[in-house]
Amino acid sequence: xxxxxxxxxxxxxxxxxxxxxxxxxxxxxxxxxxxxxxxxxxxxxxxxxxxxxxxxxxxxxxxxxxxxxxxxxxxxxxxxxxxxxxxxxxxxxxxxxxxxxxxxxxxxxxxxxxxxxxxxxxxxxxxxxxxxxxxxxxxxxxxxxxxxxxxxxxxxxxxxxxxxxxxxxxxxxxxxxxxxxxxxxxxxxxxxxxxxxxxxxxxxxxxxx
Ligand SMILES: C[S@@+](CC[C@H](N)C(=O)[O-])C[C@H]1O[C@@H](n2cnc3c(N)ncnc32)[C@H](O)[C@@H]1O
Numbered sequence: 001x002x003x004x005x006x007x008x009x010x011x012x013x014x015x016x017x018x019x020x021x022x023x024x025x026x027x028x029x030x031x032x033x034x035x036x037x038x039x040x041x042x043x044x045x046x047x048x049x050x051x052x053x054x055x056x057x058x059x060x061x062x063x064x065x066x067x068x069x070x071x072x073x074x075x076x077x078x079x080x081x082x083x084x085x086x087x088x089x090x091x092x093x094x095x096x097x098x099x100x101x102x103x104x105x106x107x108x109x110x111x112x113x114x115x116x117x118x119x120x121x122x123x124x125x126x127x128x129x130x131x132x133x134x135x136x137x138x139x140x141x142x143x144x145x146x147x148x149x150x151x152x153x154x155x156x157x158x159x160x161x162x163x164x165x166x167x168x169x170x171x172x173x174x175x176x177x178x179x180x181x182x183x184x185x186x187x188x189x190x191x192x193x194x195x196x197x198x199x200x201x202x203x204x205x206x207x208x209x
Contacts, residue, residue, distance in 0.1 A: 005069045007167045012072035016050040025194040041107035046096050047114030051077030064089045096127040104133045115142040125184045134209030146173035147199040174201040181205050
């Protein structure tokens with residue numbers, strides 16, 4: 001089991017009970033995403049956590065594949081879906097690299113609070129493009145620590161990571177992320193950000209063709 005998997009497995013219960021940091025921005029993201037969804041769509045969410053967002057979108061689409069490396073996160077997600085009577089989300093333990101799906105098979109890919117946690121962001125973005133249908137849409141929300149007030153975090157992060165109090169994370173700037181997304185051939189259609197201490201960039205991009 002990887003260090004990251006261990007961290008998220010251990011955090012799952014607490015994560016599922018924690019309040020959404022910025023409810024107004026979260027609702028705006030849900031609404032803007034739902035304006036892009038329709039009933040015949042197949043959606044992939046990678047790093048789905050306990051499925052909160054997938055559950056919000058489930059009634060707007062045909063099917064959601066919700067994947068994550070943490071089995072404990074997925075167990076909570078499956079239970080929440082069962083409680084809500086939602087049966088069109090398949091929760092699966094895997095990474096994008098391990099995902100057994102046809103190329104160009106999803107209308108929408110969601111990557112929410114995940115890109116800054118991955119060491120191989122460019123490879124991940126290329127995989128997103130690989131799994132998107134032509135005309136498909138990538139919706140992302142990413143903590144941009146490169147644009148944030150992280151002076152203190154820089155000092156404590158190595159210790160906190162060592163103690164297992166923080167996951168591995170990577171410092172990204174919004175402008176760099178936009179360039180990386182454009183660099184894969186996706187067209188950035190929408191971009192705004194929120195957050196005080198940590199800037200969070202919401203980016204919607206589409207695959208041309
Ligand atoms: C900060 S949480 C975000 C969860 C959810 N997307 C949300 O917005 O609430 C990050 C999630 O990504 C998962 N994760 C970390 N690395 C991953 C990887 N390589 N592939 C898939 N999921 C991963 C973690 O297990 C965790 O559930």
